[in-house]
Amino acid sequence: MSNTHEKDVVLVNEQGLHTRPARILVEKTTRFKSEIEIILNDYVANGKSIMGLLGLLAYKGCKLKIRATGEDAEEAVKEIATLIESGFDE
Amino acid sequence: MSEINIFVSGKGVVPGISIGRAYVVQPRLVSNIQRNISEGEIPIEIQRFNIAIDKSYEQLEALKQKIGDEYRDPGHILEAHQMMLKDEELRKDVIQFISDRLINVEWAINLVMEKWEKIFLRVENEYFNERLSDLRFVTYRILRNISGLECFSHDPPPDAIVIAPELSPVETIQFCKNAVTAIVTEKGGATSHTVIIAKSFEIPTVIAARGILDLIKNGDLILVNGNTGEVIINPDVNHVREYRRRMIKILAMEQNLINESHTAAVTMDGVELTVYANVDFAEEIEKAITHGAEGIGLYRTEFLFLSNINEAMNEELHFRDTLNLMEKWKGGPITIRTFDLGGDKFPTEGGVLNEPNPALGLRSIRLALKNRKLFKAQIRGILRAHSSMPEVKLKIMFPLISSWDELNEAKDVYYECMEELTQEGHELSENISIGTMIELPSACMISDILAREVDFFSIGSNDLIQYSLAVDRANENISYLYRPLHPGVLRMLKFTIDSALNAGIEVSICGDMATMPIGALILMGFGLRTFSVPPSFIPHLKKMFRQVSAAEIKDLSEQALNMASHHDISEFFRNKLGSRLQEEIWPEEGEQDSVK
Numbered sequence A: 001m002s003n004t005h006e007k008d009v010v011l012v013n014e015q016g017l018h019t020r021p022a023r024i025l026v027e028k029t030t031r032f033k034s035e036i037e038i039i040l041n042d043y044v045a046n047g048k049s050i051m052g053l054l055g056l057l058a059y060k061g062c063k064l065k066i067r068a069t070g071e072d073a074e075e076a077v078k079e080i081a082t083l084i085e086s087g088f089d090e
Numbered sequence B: 001m002s003e004i005n006i007f008v009s010g011k012g013v014v015p016g017i018s019i020g021r022a023y024v025v026q027p028r029l030v031s032n033i034q035r036n037i038s039e040g041e042i043p044i045e046i047q048r049f050n051i052a053i054d055k056s057y058e059q060l061e062a063l064k065q066k067i068g069d070e071y072r073d074p075g076h077i078l079e080a081h082q083m084m085l086k087d088e089e090l091r092k093d094v095i096q097f098i099s100d101r102l103i104n105v106e107w108a109i110n111l112v113m114e115k116w117e118k119i120f121l122r123v124e125n126e127y128f129n130e131r132l133s134d135l136r137f138v139t140y141r142i143l144r145n146i147s148g149l150e151c152f153s154h155d156p157p158p159d160a161i162v163i164a165p166e167l168s169p170v171e172t173i174q175f176c177k178n179a180v181t182a183i184v185t186e187k188g189g190a191t192s193h194t195v196i197i198a199k200s201f202e203i204p205t206v207i208a209a210r211g212i213l214d215l216i217k218n219g220d221l222i223l224v225n226g227n228t229g230e231v232i233i234n235p236d237v238n239h240v241r242e243y244r245r246r247m248i249k250i251l252a253m254e255q256n257l258i259n260e261s262h263t264a265a266v267t268m269d270g271v272e273l274t275v276y277a278n279v280d281f282a283e284e285i286e287k288a289i290t291h292g293a294e295g296i297g298l299y300r301t302e303f304l305f306l307s308n309i310n311e312a313m314n315e316e317l318h319f320r321d322t323l324n325l326m327e328k329w330k331g332g333p334i335t336i337r338t339f340d341l342g343g344d345k346f347p348t349e350g351g352v353l354n355e356p357n358p359a360l361g362l363r364s365i366r367l368a369l370k371n372r373k374l375f376k377a378q379i380r381g382i383l384r385a386h387s388s389m390p391e392v393k394l395k396i397m398f399p400l401i402s403s404w405d406e407l408n409e410a411k412d413v414y415y416e417c418m419e420e421l422t423q424e425g426h427e428l429s430e431n432i433s434i435g436t437m438i439e440l441p442s443a444c445m446i447s448d449i450l451a452r453e454v455d456f457f458s459i460g461s462n463d464l465i466q467y468s469l470a471v472d473r474a475n476e477n478i479s480y481l482y483r484p485l486h487p488g489v490l491r492m493l494k495f496t497i498d499s500a501l502n503a504g505i506e507v508s509i510c511g512d513m514a515t516m517p518i519g520a521l522i523l524m525g526f527g528l529r530t531f532s533v534p535p536s537f538i539p540h541l542k543k544m545f546r547q548v549s550a551a552e553i554k555d556l557s558e559q560a561l562n563m564a565s566h567h568d569i570s571e572f573f574r575n576k577l578g579s580r581l582q583e584e585i586w587p588e589e590g591e592q593d594s595v596k
Helices: A019-029 A050-055 A073-085 B039-067 B072-085 B088-101 B105-120 B126-146 B169-177 B193-200 B237-260 B282-290 B315-328 B364-370 B372-388 B404-423 B441-445 B461-469 B487-503 B517-525 B535-546 B550-560 B566-581
Strands: A004-010 A035-040 A043-046 A063-069 B006-009 B011-014 B017-024 B160-164 B182-185 B205-207 B221-225 B230-233 B272-279 B296-299 B334-337 B394-398 B432-438 B456-459 B506-509 B530-533
Touching: A004 A073, A019 A050, A019 A073, A019 B072, A019 B126, A043 A050, A050 B072, A050 B088, A050 B105, A050 B126, A063 A073, B011 B193, B017 B237, B039 B072, B039 B088, B039 B105, B039 B126, B039 B169, B072 B126, B072 B169, B072 B193, B088 B105, B105 B126, B126 B169, B126 B193, B160 B221, B169 B193, B182 B221, B193 B205, B221 B237, B237 B535, B272 B282, B272 B535, B282 B315, B282 B535, B296 B530, B315 B334, B315 B372, B364 B372, B364 B404, B372 B394, B372 B404, B394 B404, B394 B456, B404 B432, B432 B441, B441 B461, B441 B487, B456 B487, B461 B487, B487 B506, B487 B517, B487 B566, B517 B535, B517 B550, B517 B566, B530 B535, B550 B566
Parallel strands: B017 B160, B160 B182, B182 B205, B272 B296, B272 B530, B296 B334, B334 B394, B394 B432, B432 B456, B456 B506, B506 B530
Antiparallel strands: A004 A063, A035 A043, A035 A063, B006 B230, B011 B205, B017 B221, B221 B230
């Protein structure tokens, strides 16, 4: 059984997950070995793909699920959640 | 000889005035040859893709090095484009299309574009379109590199005015680095990356100038006004002279405003005024700081409630938002207004309300008092956040209060929250004041009574005018009746300010009236000393206050109270002050009503 962690966070950015925060998010996710998925309702995006993240069309106030699977999953979820909740310093 | 004085009107998105010669950018060719391939060719097509990706990446890298660290936003946009080039999903898609369908890379890229177009356009929203245009610019670059078309680069002379159908962020950066004097595009949205870049470089920009490419040729003399969106092709001597005069004036004014926005606004006779910022979301704080705000006079919280009402029930959301606000703002007081939503935007247990007349319906504080749990979640979140930063001077106010009872009911909820939190062991600070918006005629007329119940008033002129005159500003059939200088409105304002001053409580305004020169002056004449406006208005407002004498304005404002119509009042102020305040206050075009 692989090591999977999940957490729900709220997106606070005014313009949603647009190009700038998506870029910052990818910079973060690609530092982890785990597979990372960001999920909005039924749409599952590859957390290491800027296209996937932009394709979520995540808007301000929506609930995103972070799911990581792999050796550093716990840490990944924690750091990514903090980043999203901080609003990417926008 | 070409036709002179051809006027084209677009949308001004980066302010400033320019005179220069047209540099016309034609749409670029993109290779679009679509053909089937044999299985043996698959590795070749993938190789063509890889080479084009590397080449595109290097081109963006070179440009990034060229612009250096000085320009943050353009650099970030380039990095995002680089990330798209190297994107796992995009790459997987392209390779899959090539190998599964046995098609060449050009074709595969087009199919991938179509796929992502569908993904991005499944929800309609201007912001989402912007993502798509980023993707288009990136894939066009790949396609041009595949076909070897990407060797050509633009090299306009420094006095050029770029005229283009639309510009990619990369092209915009190249042009801005070449010190072009203005940019005009036929297409484009005001939120686009291209506009953000032009703003960073402070290059006057006009977008949506429809038809301009048909009217212009390379080398034509043109005038561009980034404030109004006006473009004049082949102007005559008089227009050129006029533009030169304006350029000099604008430069001098801007410099002055920047220099002065960080000192207090003191009138000629020594009366000091305070100017706060209206802030819609924490991201705007930086602008409030650079524009000399002395506090936050209105922080709107509606956005926290709009997307997901269950989230808004959670006080953590309000706690985090308030904390974030207080951490970002290092300065004077912060005024938070509890949520001010219309019933039509608010999902309740029985579904979204469908009222025949939402403006007079279950909205704002009424909604809050009917949804105690939600109202308390917001107040508790705010109070808890403040308890961790008690040094911040916090002000909380309630919107749309119409009666004494309603105000006290809202205050009771507030005290209930305080009591609960204290019992739960939170140490609450005393450094909070409670106030009410004054934005209904009924509240104005009992403001002397309401003043006993609160620490401050904040006048919401937009709603006050709308409810007093029974005019919906957004209804174009009657919007001309929306008159801030209506004597009825002025009398209510005077009474409200008097009530606050007599009771010794603070009073300020946070409505649009404070951004109108005559409106702001009359309020000052009535004794108002604190004004809250959107950040970009602050330097203008301060400058205006410095040029007048409070005693004189007081005298004029009192006379205005006895005049019959808004027209008489406006004329009276223009006659008395117009010649002195001409440069800064009365807009050249004569029609706009705001100080900016």
